[in-house]
Amino acid sequence: MKLHPLSESSEKPQGRRDKRQLILDAAVRVFARMGYHGARVSDIAREAGIAYGLVYHYFRNKEEILGTIFEDRWARFLDAVENVACSRTSTREKLTSIAALILGGYRVQPDWVKVLVLEIQRSSRFAEPGQIRAVGRLFQSVERILREGQEQGALRDGFDPDVASQLFIGGLEIAVTARVLGVTRAGDGESEDEYCARVARTVVDLFFDGVRAGGVA
Amino acid sequence: MKLHPLSESSEKPQGRRDKRQLILDAAVRVFARMGYHGARVSDIAREAGIAYGLVYHYFRNKEEILGTIFEDRWARFLDAVENVACSRTSTREKLTSIAALILGGYRVQPDWVKVLVLEIQRSSRFAEPGQIRAVGRLFQSVERILREGQEQGALRDGFDPDVASQLFIGGLEIAVTARVLGVTRAGDGESEDEYCARVARTVVDLFFDGVRAGGVA
Amino acid sequence: MKLHPLSESSEKPQGRRDKRQLILDAAVRVFARMGYHGARVSDIAREAGIAYGLVYHYFRNKEEILGTIFEDRWARFLDAVENVACSRTSTREKLTSIAALILGGYRVQPDWVKVLVLEIQRSSRFAEPGQIRAVGRLFQSVERILREGQEQGALRDGFDPDVASQLFIGGLEIAVTARVLGVTRAGDGESEDEYCARVARTVVDLFFDGVRAGGVA
Amino acid sequence: MKLHPLSESSEKPQGRRDKRQLILDAAVRVFARMGYHGARVSDIAREAGIAYGLVYHYFRNKEEILGTIFEDRWARFLDAVENVACSRTSTREKLTSIAALILGGYRVQPDWVKVLVLEIQRSSRFAEPGQIRAVGRLFQSVERILREGQEQGALRDGFDPDVASQLFIGGLEIAVTARVLGVTRAGDGESEDEYCARVARTVVDLFFDGVRAGGVA
DNA sequence: GATGAATGAGCTTTCATTCAT
DNA sequence: AATGAATGAAAGCTCATTCAT
Secondary structure: OOOOOOOOOOOOOOOOHHHHHHHHHHHHHHHHHHOOOOOOOHHHHHHHHOOHHHHHOOOOOOHHHHEEEEEEEHHHHHHHHHHHHHOOOOOHHHHHOOOOOOHHHHHOOOOHHHHHHHHHHHHHHHEEEEHHHHHHHHHHHHHHHHHHHHHHHOOOOOOOOOOOOOHHHHHHHHHHHHHOOOOOOOOOOOOOHHHHHHHHHHHHHHHOOOOOOOOOO | OOOOOOOOOOOOOOOOHHHHHHHHHHHHHHHHHOOOOOHHHHHHHHOOOHHHHHHHHHOOOOOHHHHHHHHHHHHHHHHHHHHHHHHOHHHHHHHHHHHOOOOOHHOHHHHHHHHHHHHHHHHHHHHHHHHHHHHHEEEHHHHHHHHHHHHOOOEEOOOHHHHHHHHHHHHHHHHHHHOOOOOOOOOOOOOOOHHHHHHHHHHHHHHOOOOEOOOOO | OOOOOOOOOOOOOOOOHHHHHHHHHHHHHHHHOOOOOOHHHHHHHHHHOHHHHHHHOOOHHHHHHHHHHHHHHHHHHHHHHHHHHHHOOOOOHHHHHHHHHHHHHHOOOOOHHHHHOOOHHHHHHHHHHHHHHHHHHHHHHHHHHHHHHHHOOOOOOOOOOHHHHHHHHHHHHHHHHHHHHHOOOOOOOOOOOHHHHHHHHHHHHHHHHHHHHOOOO | OOOOOOOOOOOOOOOOOOOHHHHHHHHHHHHHOEEEEEEEOOHHHHHOOOHHHHHHOOOOOHHHHHHHHHHHHHHHHHHHHHHHOOOOOHHHHHHHHHHHHHHHHHHHEEEEEEHHHHHHHHOOHHHHHHHHHHHHHHHHHHHHHHHHHHHOOOEOOEEEEEEEHHHHHHHHHHHHHHHOOOOOOOOOOHHHHHHHHHHHHHHHHHHHHHEOOOOOO
């Protein structure tokens, strides 16, 4: 059983890079609670238990904190996605794994996903080429899986992998957002794990088989 | 040929509500250009050609402007969606119409959609019950179409209409966002209209038939 | 009897430009008391009896206040100097008048001269071309007087008017600085007026006759 | 041929006082480049190639650095001036030597003189009794030379040596400041040395003979 | 002596909002 | 209705100074 790539290591940090990480972790919690614009640098410092000015020792300004939060963990997340894309399993299993990664993120790091969905995605940074490109890599990974599926004959020809990747990821993003906003939740007697697995399966099923009656011969 | 519900009426406004509308229109342009937080009330006033104190005659505060922008046009948009949902056409046509509505919004009102996607969606207002409910009505309309499709036998049973509506709308939302961010664009020699129609068709096709090889008998 | 050009008009300001002037006058007092760097914008606002932010309604920043203080009054001072330079009196009287203008400034506007001598002169602005040029005009006026004196035969040939203007003004500047710093002061039973007149006369005498014994035939 | 008293000794410093001197020299360069207020302690430390905490081992605070810069070299300069004052030469030669000392400082130590003229002179320290007294000693030396000249009959009676010393030094100060600010410079084909000597001679000539026509019998 | 992480008071500046006219 | 001067809370950021190592 593998850990989710966003799950935090539990080691107590004590070296020199630690204060920096302390600040990042505190910032994630504070941004999740108050939003990026609502959070003051002093809030982050207090949450991290350090002095105000130290934040500026490690980061040029507040925005760099948000940017770093994104870059650090998004890279880890992308690695996991790309590992899946390269793995030697069926197309369906690959897409199911990716769906689980996306949906599971919220279970493992609700604050971080909240910040990603509500703050980073809509910060001015998000519109920057670098960030768009980073996000684009997720789409490209999925596109590649779809294209390989077509080549192997597992997926039908005749659909645009580009648009299809948007449909797939867009559906999952809405599901995560709905979860973050509290619109949907796990059913009674259903664990978070089970909930994620169920939704991932449902999305992949839909994505594979479509909604049309008689679609499956 | 029907107008898109977001297309602006061309009547020159001249009554008393006019200044109010002037402010709203100016705000849409300014928010699109500078973002909600980057826009000052004075920027909106200058764009509208009025004194900035006057803004406070018509709106309690800056946030109310954003809220009003959303409510005004979202209501019009929802009406159009619900009209489609009630219309006496096939499920496929209904979904295609809705896809065209969503995708066409950017063509008709790029600034407004930009503000909706980049600002409103991530404002704290968006997390308010009222706004979530308003957005929820879009999902419910689609859900209803899907459920009716299942009842009529046009769509297969065995998928959750709730999750399916998320997949459908999520896919479209990503497509619109990609358009807003300039990641995708119309192909060479393709008009905006044709582009929208093509993407709408592709999404509906995928949503109907899935990606699985042999899915279509 | 003419007023010194730096003496303030006594009219109570009440129009719209007044707040601006109120701020400038307050700033002169505060800068004189605490120095430019020691003065906070809030000190100026309090001294002027206005709200903090209003300062930024009239001035871009603190430095612009200092610059405006200099420009406003230095222009008035230069006018007076240039009037003297153009007047139809003897060279000696012209130089005596200018000496009196320079020395009298401190009597009439001690705060302003203090700010000029201690703050403006050494601010980074002072090293700016515009400001150097403005100060240069004082030297040029004196130079012109000296050159005309040479042409008219009132002054001997054989000295460089450029260096001579530096000697003349430099001497007066030191005298003023010494006064500002409290190193020198009026003698017992001597009014400020008399003190200025006496020093002005002494400087001009020295400048005219030199220190050499037998210099006067 | 004697060295200018401000010229730096060329010995490589290697004892314990060295770091201290390293800091002072670095500070002179940094203050000259960025101004006292514009220079951060860390800038000085970087220029000196040391950790910036170390600065506080050698100096109580930033201001003490400025003060030390002044005191160290001013003392050396004053010694030179007082040597001249005591020397057994003519009054004219004494004043010419002092003029050369003042003017030559910029040639030998442009950074230091820049800091003296632009920073120290206008720092709050400068208004402190100790510093005023130190500067006053320069005036007193000149005054003493003038008084002795009067007693010996080389200079005429009937002028106030106090005001005369201000005229003399003030003129030189302006000349140096103009040099520092780049307003004046050596003529074509004139070395810095020659330039200094020429201006020194001109100032002394003027100071001795005055500007009046017929002043020299 | 030497380091540089840590501190935090205090600054300038911004700008939503109020209000007298 | 309309103006824009006036308000002042609040925020980001700087940097001299301290201190543990």
